[in-house]
Amino acid sequence: MGKTKKPSLAAVFQLMFVSAATTFGGGYALVPVLETSIVEKKKWMEEEEFLDALTIAQSIPGVLAANMALILGRRIQGLKGALVACLGAILPSVISVMIIAVFYESVKDAPLMRGFFAGVRPVVVALLFFSFLKLARRIPRRLYDWSLLLGTFAAVAVFGINPFWAIILGGGLSLWRKDLP
Amino acid sequence: MAQGFAVVLDLFVTFFKIGALGFGGGLAMLPYIEQQVSHYHNWLTEGEFLDLLAIAQSTPGPIAINSSTFVGFRTAGVIGAIVASVGVVFFAVFAINLLSSFLDKNVENPRVKQLFLTLRPITVGLILAAAFSTGQKVLIDWPSVGIALVAFFLLSRFKLHPIVVVLSFGVTGALIYMFA
Numbered sequence: 062m063g064k065t066k067k068p069s070l071a072a073v074f075q076l077m078f079v080s081a082a083t084t085f086g087g088g089y090a091l092v093p094v095l096e097t098s099i100v101e102k103k104k105w106m107e108e109e110e111f112l113d114a115l116t117i118a119q120s121i122p123g124v125l126a127a128n129m130a131l132i133l134g135r136r137i138q139g140l141k142g143a144l145v146a147c148l149g150a151i152l153p154s155v156i157s158v159m160i161i162a163v164f165y166e167s168v169k170d171a172p173l174m175r176g177f178f179a180g181v182r183p184v185v186v187a188l189l190f191f192s193f194l195k196l197a198r199r200i201p202r203r204l205y206d207w208s209l210l211l212g213t214f215a216a217v218a219v220f221g222i223n224p225f226w227a228i229i230l231g232g233g234l235s236l237w238r239k240d241l242p
Numbered sequence: 243m244a245q246g247f248a249v250v251l252d253l254f255v256t257f258f259k260i261g262a263l264g265f266g267g268g269l270a271m272l273p274y275i276e277q278q279v280s281h282y283h284n285w286l287t288e289g290e291f292l293d294l295l296a297i298a299q300s301t302p303g304p305i306a307i308n309s310s311t312f313v314g315f316r317t318a319g320v321i322g323a324i325v326a327s328v329g330v331v332f333f334a335v336f337a338i339n340l341l342s343s344f345l346d347k348n349v350e351n352p353r354v355k356q357l358f359l360t361l362r363p364i365t366v367g368l369i370l371a372a373a374f375s376t377g378q379k380v381l382i383d384w385p386s387v388g389i390a391l392v393a394f395f396l397l398s399r400f401k402l403h404p405i406v407v408v409l410s411f412g413v414t415g416a417l418i419y420m421f422a
Contacts, residue, residue: 083405087305089372093397094404102403113358116365117341123261123334124271126304131331131338140339147335151327154303158311159323161301165293172419178300180415183386184408187393189373194398196366206363213367218374225265227364235353235360 068105070145073138076103077130077149082157085178086185088125091150093192095129105137112199120228126150209234249318250325256283257310257329264306271306275313285317306330 068076080094092115099105106114114136118128127150134146161168168174200206209231216222256278264271272295279285286294298308307327314326348354381387389411396402 079405081303083302083408084304085302085408086299086376089369089376091304092369097403112362112365116358116361117338117345119365119368120361121334121337121341122263122265123337124264124304124306124331127307127331128334128338131334132342135338135342143335143339147331150304151307151331154301154307155311155323155327157301157303158297158308159315159320161297162312162315165297169296173416174300176416176419177412178415179386179419180389180411180413181408182380183389184393184411186373186377186380187390187397188404188408189369189376191394191397191404193366193369193373196369200363200366209360210363210367210370213364214370214374217368218371223265223270224368224371227368228361231361231364232357235357238356238360 066104068103068137070138070141073134073142074145074149077134077146078152081126081130081150082153084126085181088129089189090185091126091129093188093195095133096192096195099133099137106133108196108199110136112196115196119224120232122225246318250321252283253314253317253322253326254329254332257314257326258332260306260310261330262333272309275306275309279313285313290316 076098080091080098084091084094096108096111100108100111111133114132115129117132118125121128127147130146130150131143134142134144136142138145197210200210213224213227216227217224260271260275260278264274276291280288280291294309294312297312298305301308307330310326310330311323314322314324316322318325345354377390381390393407393411396407397404
């Protein structure tokens with residue numbers, strides 16, 4: 062792990078719980094939150110390690126956020142870390158959805174709710190673009206890498222292709238590549 | 243009681259399948275979730291599924307977990323909520339542990355290194371795609387574009403933590419709607 066630190070299980074749980082509890086709009090929105098906390102503030106992991114963890118999380122079926130939690134928890138604290146982190150990522154959902162499910166009819170048109178989300182939703186876009194710029198710094202400025210990056214973007218965002226196929230294509234292409242530093 | 247157990251088991255199996263076969267994050271998994279819970283199982287009506295969409299996106303946490311919790315809760319109460327949420331991540335717990343221990347043993351393998359070097363730009367491309375798709379849905383008027391720009395400025399110039407930015411805009415929005 063180099064110069065990175067090893068936190069306690071409680072710290073791993075707390076970080077995942079707080080991150081998941083304050084993230085709206087799905088797994089991708091969690092990426093910049095975790096990156097800021099784990100890489101920049103707490104220094105549990107280096108940027109490249111984080112990017113590779115994200116890559117693994119996207120290559121496996123299932124919930125991106127839970128996959129991220131499992132991988133990051135495992136890197137930081139082994140199997141126990143993985144389970145604790147995953148629990149931390151799930152609990153806010155379980156608690157908040159049950160509460161909202163009960164009161165949904167009475168709160169769905171409340172100005173408080175509508176205002177909160179009118180404020181939060183555009184922030185998610187800023188967050189995602191910000192984390193794109195940050196992670197893009199780790200991509201070599203070469204035609205090959207940027208064609209893959211922009212090709213993936215176009216395929217998924219413009220043509221609606223499932224990200225799964227981009228990962229499979231990448232796996233295939235890696236067999237041909239011979240430019241390892 | 244026996245029937246209750248059967249429903250809980252069915253919830254677990256269904257959400258295990260959704261977790262093991264769904265690719266591409268929560269939003270990409272929703273059509274598959276809909277097919278399973280509204281068409282195959284009749285756990286939710288079409289109208290209830292629309293409620294699910296609204297609730298899953300307006301509660302904190304991953305959309306797929308929120309959806310699982312909601313379906314489980316509506317179908318079998320608190321136990322159902324827990325079982326469905328655990329079911330949807332169950333496959334990943336094993337898959338990620340197997341894959342990670344394989345990768346840990348082979349970090350020096352040139353093929354593995356090459357694989358990650360190739361997948362990195364794809365991973366970053368997927369983040370950009372998520373930013374773009376969310377932007378298309380969310381940035382619909384000048385106030386929303388303005389909020390996104392100010393939020394971006396706060397994140398990049400002032401290095402504020404994302405959580406701080408999200409909650410400040412949420413609270414500001416709530417106050418404006420309540421008193422305006």
